[in-house]
Amino acid sequence: MATIEQNLKPRRFDLARPSRQHLLGYILLAPAVILVALIIIYPLFISVDLSFQNVKLARIGSARKAFTLANYEKLFASPDFWLACWVTVKMVTAVTIGSLLVGVSTALLVNNKFRGRTLARLVMALPWAVPEIIAVVMFAWIFDSTFGLISWLIWKIGLTTELIAWVSTPGPAFWAITVTMIWKGFPFVSIMTLAGLQSIPDDFYAAAKVDGANALQRFRWITLPCLMPVLGVTLVLVMLWVFRDFSIIKTMTDGGPLKSTTTLSIMTYEQAFGFFKFGYASAVGVVTLIICVVASLAMLGRGSKAMY
């Protein structure tokens, strides 16, 4: 047997051979990795490099300055940094939970068969199709303190005695941004959830009904567990989006008032382009990256194999 096979073995490099399959796998994966590496490796290297120097305005290619830990020391001793961490955590939590609730509910809603369901599914995901910049423009106007619709509505209903100053009051500023982000972010959760829901075999539900389970129990014991992998990854992606987001906050509140909406991302920007302290900004950025990696691994931990 072996002799015959050896005789039949083609001389040329045959990618079909099992031992070569791994190589094929790497080759196919290479373009993606290279593309991402191009955009990540060099800036990451530069950022880490800068974070260990006392650099004000950076210049690519200029001479390196002395190695120093000063940026990191200043960072960990700075109350502003910890405040930014806290604000970021608050915002990530609020937006993630909000998007989750709205996203899963809308997905459950349109998973039912009813007339106009296609239309409903379209509407549900429309905010996702609207470019972020435009969404920000709309919401900034809606939340305008003097002439915006929301202030007036809340006042008219009688919840407040004067118009809420969204931008200059810490609490409302935070919520204005959170609401905007949830509006923009929930469709992604919706779509992913809907896809996940539709892959749950109907037999599961049929069997459960036979066993006498009601809607709530079916949800808890069948729907939720089956959705877990999809939700896990979706939530990580939402979380990373909030961590990184910059244009929504910058345009609506510019990190204020009193730093109540200054996330780590805004702080990085402010230090770099507002105060021209690139070394310090890089340190903040590197720390943000580490936090993101840790948080993602933690959330995906058990399910990380499920991801890739």
Add this chain to the structure above:
Amino acid sequence: MKNLWKKSLIATLTAGFLVTSAVTAAYAETLKFVSWQNDDGGTGDWWREAIAKFEAEHPGVNIEFTKVDRSSYADTMTTLFAGGQPPHIVHLASFEYQSFAENGWMENLDPWFAKEGIDMSNWAGQQICRWNEETACFMLLYFGFMMAYNTEILAAEGLEVPTNYEEYMNVVRATTKDLNGDGIIDQFGTAHETKGGAGQYLTEMLNYVLSAGAYWTDKEGNVTIDTPEMIEGLTRWKTIIDEGLTPIDMSAGDIRKLFADGKVAVRLDGPWLYGTMKKGAAFDKLAVAYPALTPPLGGSSNVLGMASEISDDEKALVWDFMKIVMSPEFQRKYATVAGNTPPSPAADVSGVEKSVPHFNILVQTQKDAATAGVDRIPKGLEVQYGEFGKMVQEEVQRMLIEDLNPADVVKVIQKRAVEIQDG
């Protein structure tokens, strides 16, 4: 990792090679000129006239005039410089150029002036452009504020145009009211920007701070915030906000539009307000007077410079453009086309008031601001202006939100300002 990087570089180089030829400009030479004023009525047109004249005199050279909006201007310019592709003609706000000059990115203009025998000593505001014993740029606009008001609103309350702080407060209080009885104020006595960058926020505050005789630093650069005058200045600002005499959380652009459409009684602003007034719904009811708050706010607005790391040929071309801008002809146009007070002492500004009625007021306030040594950039805090401004804005906002006593707030600001200055 290194191999991966090399591989990727080669891959992209090949890709890029395929298209770069399609991207190169058709002209022999292009000078890049980035600005935020391209779309502004008046100043935008003035720039375009200067560019047209330059291109007529230099066939084959074209100036690419690109707009970047003011809110992203600083970081865009920083990216361009730091990334190695600065614009040839550098247009910056007067408080921004210092960090660039500090890095050696601005060409020293002294030799250029000397070669042509140009004397800049009477050029308004030029002293602001001196940095590290060099001249890094020249002043484009050194201005004095004016006070614009709505004649109809004042007449409705039977009020005269105010000439001092007390009268000003009277007018502002009397004209802030709820017009249609729904319980919300829809007409304001005055209007100030309170949303947006620290620079503008401080400028709005300075109206009141100066009127109380205070300023951030003195002529030697020492911080002078913990003073009775500053306490009075902050109190005046606090009063305006607390009593609701101005709309809140609006940007400067929205404020000007509000005034131009007739919803505000009095607005203190620079010469550029006129361009917006002309387009407003209430233009025929608006008039200009000498500011009631003295000394009038004023100072440097924006500057023009040259990138230091471009070729000598390009520098010569940029210099030609600068000469056009500084020429008496275009300095006069700065008044007639843009309605601004030209900084050049050689500019002939006679007759401008025919097209810009309040021009003489502008000239007067410019002189008075210069005499009083007023500028929005505090001496001793030029490089740290961004951080300083943000800090002051934050502490003042804290004072407003938590209703703190100005006497305590000045101590905090003083302390933090000194920290920023030292390190």
Add this chain to the structure above:
Amino acid sequence: MNRTPLQSILLYGTVIFAATIILFPIFWLFNTALSTTVELTQLPPSFWPEEAQWQIFTKVWNDRPIPLWLWNSTITAVGSVILSMTVSVLAGYSLSRFSPRGSHGMGLFILTAKMLPATLLVIPLFAIFRSIGLIGSLWTLIIAHSTLIVPFTTWMLKGYFDTIPRELEQAAMVDGCSPLGAMFRVIMPVSMPGLAATALYSFVLSWADYAYARTFLVNSQGNWTANMGITTMRGEYVTDWNEIAAAAVFVAIPIMVIYLFLERYLVGGLTAGAEK
């Protein structure tokens, strides 16, 4: 499905309520565009202007090079779709079929592209692209967008390919196909819904980008994408909100239209393979 009238009412009621809230900001955008600035600065806010200023659309269309912006956005999006689809189909297929050692790590590595704050990426990327000479060219954007898109689409496609039984390509290989041949000739046609969904997703992501466009296209007015164009409409001295809203309508409509046409592929594409 049997449903009591009450359940029907609840269902439709909830759907209509949700739809109204979701669509409201978009409606408000139209309202803002059609109002005069005087109307915009008064309270109570008007839910529809007294006289709808339809001419604002013609004015903005004439004042600003909107068709140019839309064209640039389209080219960039199409280019990004082609590039990222090519890359992520290969990568997704690899992860699905081969699970090479370390692919887990590489997968996570691809995800880290989304973790570094944009602020820190800006200057180094600018320097890289400048040294290659691509600054100002739409190619820079295409490459940059692809790096945003590839992490998502690789994962999406991997999941999709996972649902296609391996027997299909194994059968093809028995017939003499090479692995790559099997992939192209057998798997691709079957995956059309999934590919369409991923392509749509890539298009939307590219269209929505603003940060990269803002960084790389600063000096090239001729190459501005739609999002960049809109933000430059904010003047230093004044901002006409109705004009910006009108421009925003122009920019949002194409993407919404495309989305409307191709939406059914999106969810369907993600799950078609799973329907047994």
